[in-house]
Every structure is written in structure tokens, then in C-alpha cells.
Amino acid sequence: MVTAILYLIVYFGGLIKAMMGKPVWGLYIYFFSFYFHAPTMWWGQALPNLRWSLIAAIITMVTLFIYPPKRGLRFFHYRENRFLAAFAFLVIAQLTWVRAPAFHMEYVILIVKFIILIFLIQNILVSAKEIKGFVWANVFGCAYFAYYAMSMHNGGRMENYGVGSGWDSNLAGQHFAAMIILGGYLLLEKLNKTHAFVAAGIGVIMMGLFMTESRSAIIAVGGTGVIATFFVPQGKRKKLAMFGVLAIVAGASLMGPQIVERFQGMQKDELGEVEDKSAESRFVIIRAQIEMWKASPIIGHGHRGTLILSPNYIDEEYQTGGVRASHNVLMAFLVDHGLIGTILYFGAIFSCWLRLLGYKYETKPEEQTEYQKLLSTMLVGASLALLAFMLCGMGSNNKKLEADIWLIAFIPLLSQEIRRIKNGGNPSDPDDNKNDSLSDDLPLNHIEEDIPDAPKINIPIRM
DSSP states (O other), X not given: OHHHHHHXXXXXXXXXHHHTTOHHHHHHHHHHHHHSOGGGSGGGGGSOOOXXXXXXXXXXXXXXXXXXXXXOOOSTXXXXXXXXXHHXXXXXXXXXXXXXXXXXXXXXXXHHHHHHHHHHHHHHOOSHHHHHHHHHHHHHHHHHXXXXXXXXXXXXXXXXXXXXXXXXXXXXXXXXXXXXXXXXXXXXXXXXXXXXXXXXXXXXXXXXXXXXXXXXHHHHHHHHHHHHTXXXXXXXXXXXXHHXXXXXXXXXXXXXXXXXXXXXXXSBOTTSOBSOHHHHHHHHHHHHHHHHHHHSTTTOOOXXXXXXXXXXXXXXXXXXXXBOOXXXXXXXXXXXXXXXXXXXXXXXXXXXXXXXXXXXXXXXXXXXOHHHHHHHHHHHHHHHHHHHHHHHTXXXXXXXXXXXXXXXXXXXXXXXXXXXXXXXXXXXXXGGGTXXXXXXXXXXXXXXXXXXXXXXXXXXXXX
């Protein structure tokens, strides 16, 4: 009961602070209610089963309209948002033809909430303090979730200690993977007192990752680490190498025998069949999903299409309770939303990655402000976190998770600010000038978010 009361004090205290002119506190409370998800926590039974995170998002949006940033509110300014807005309209339109409108309506509500979140993030994060606060909120919140799950763990794989109705081990592992990468790049900034807390949080998240025994998540983190060696923020090569070695050592120490056995199960036997039935089923489901997609290749079958159609396409031995859900995010989008929806959603993803290739500070690292260094470092970190998250999705469907949405909102914001400074804007932190706008120095047409022509593209990192 005491824990529930403390939750209410923090929740409503933060929202009151937001309504007093600090919208960023509303965003923090959203993350707070996301990670400290009252309905699924043991202490949450004393509270009403409300949509705590959605309520926080709506109140924060209203507050943002009352206290907008000086540059004004933006949404369609970013090309990624145009992709996702078109995708949202498609999802809503699908209600007229999908096989299971009740299932599909769940995703309609979810995509509307995602659009609200993107709007909030891109209009609230207007300074270095708030950019770092966004990362801190997720690192510390995710660390608490990992700690909570481990405290409830009784052996085997860590299952069903998640948000909402509960994440399985793969979904938890995917979220952990993205937050490890995102938080890790915050450690590359100039050493300060917060490093110890961030490092401790990442350590707890990493322990949670390995306890999920999620092969796709572990592979994604390792693969992203390799790719990271080709995208090094300016002046950060030594630090990145040092943290990379520490990560490898930590990963090796956490790699228990159960995880090794799970990876060994992916090998083929003498007959050429995958030994692990779970790993083998992934390929069976994908083959079935190709056939499902062919039945409606353009407009799709609606949310959870694979689950609904699986009895007609997947052999009973690979079903669970007579059905089988998707375990691949790309195939899930193809089956659920057809080619149009898949192009729109992944168009936003690839647009974010293109930003990593688009801009570079002309000044040398030693001549850059700490604000410039933070922006470029976090652009790389957020882009690689999104890469890790999508790689995870190739082994387990993360379509309903939110980390990709947060990153799709975060990456364009960083990229725009880098471009503003490159075009002659003030390179200092807006907070230093009592300025809450990320773009006041230039008119809107100077920072239009078009992809640069190929001959003009500069690499924002040192190879």
C-alpha cells in the first residue's frame, strides 16, 4: 500500500509540475508509468486499472499546447512523421476490410498513441539537459524493470515480467538491447558524476538481457557492436574501443551454460534439420507467412493477421493452442498491412538511418562545444539502437513495442539540430541562452528535412 501511495505521489506530482509550464515532466511521467507499470506490479493491485501512460501522454500534449516551444509546434516538418502519418491513415482505413476488427482496433489505438508520443518528444526535447534526460529516463526506468524482473525470477528463462499484459523473454530482450546501445553512447560524453549511475543502470539491463536468454537480442547487440566500429563519433574512438572491450568482457561473464545450449540448438543434425524446435518453427512460420501475404499482398489482412490465418497455413505440430503468432517483424507487417504499410513504416526506419550519412560538423572535435559533441554522439547511438532493435525483430515480432517509435522521434530531432548548427546557427546549448527553441537561429526553409543529393553527402563519423 505504501508503494502504491508513493507511485501516486510521483505520478500526479510530475503531471502537476508539467501543467505548471514544464512539459518535459509529463514526458518523464510517461516513461515512469511505462516502466513502473502499476497494473502488472505486485503493489499495483491497490490501484485502479487505468491507462496510466496514455493519460500521462494526453495531459502532457494539452500542456504542450498551452506552453509551446518558441519556434512553434511541429510534426510534418520531419519526413519520418509523414511516413508514419500515412501509415496511421492506412491502419485506420483497414478497419473497413480486416478479418478481425476487434484485434485490429487494438493497433489503431496503439498507432494513435505512437503518433502522440512522437509529437511530444519532438516538441519537448529542446536542450542538452532534456536530450540527456530522455536517455536517463529510459536507462534508469529500464534498469528498474530489469531489476524487478530478476527479483521475481525463479529459474529458467525470464518470462512475463513486462509492461501491460506482460512481455515474453524475447520482447524484454529486444527492449533491453536497444536501451543498452542508447545508454552506452551517453557514456562517451565528457566524464561527469552521472556516468557512474548510467554505467550501473546499463550493467543491470545487461544482466536482464542475458537472463532472457533471447538469442535474437544477444546476436543483435553483438552484431550492432561490430557495425559500431564503422560509425565512430568524431573524437570518440578511444573511449568507444575501451567501452567495447568492457562490454565483451561483461558479455562473456554473463554467458551462462543455458544460453550456450540454446545457441547450440540452432545447429542442424545429420539429416539437415534444426535441432531446436523453437528455432525450426521460425522458418516454418516465415514460409507460411509468405503464402498469407500472397493472398493479400497490397493492403494486408489486418493486425495479428498471422495469428488469425495460422490454422489454415501452419501444421498443427508447430501451433500453440491451435494458432501461431508471427516471430518476424518484417513478415508481420507484410501480412498485417501489405506492401503499402510495410513500405511506409520501414520508410521511416530507413529515413532515420540515412540521417547518419547526411551531415557532419565542419569544425574539428577539439573546436566543438560540448553540446555539438552530445548531438553527434547521440545521433550515432540512437541510430545504432534502432538498428539493434530492428535486428531483434527478425527473430521475434516487436511490432507492438515502443522503443522504435521513441527512436524514430529522437533521431530526426538530433539530425535537424546538427544541420542547423552546420548552416550557421548558434552551436551552444539553447539552455545557455535561455532559449527553448532548437531552430530559432534560422528560418524554417533553411532546415527543410530533404535528403541531400548524393554528391553532397558527408559522413558524420570518422571511419
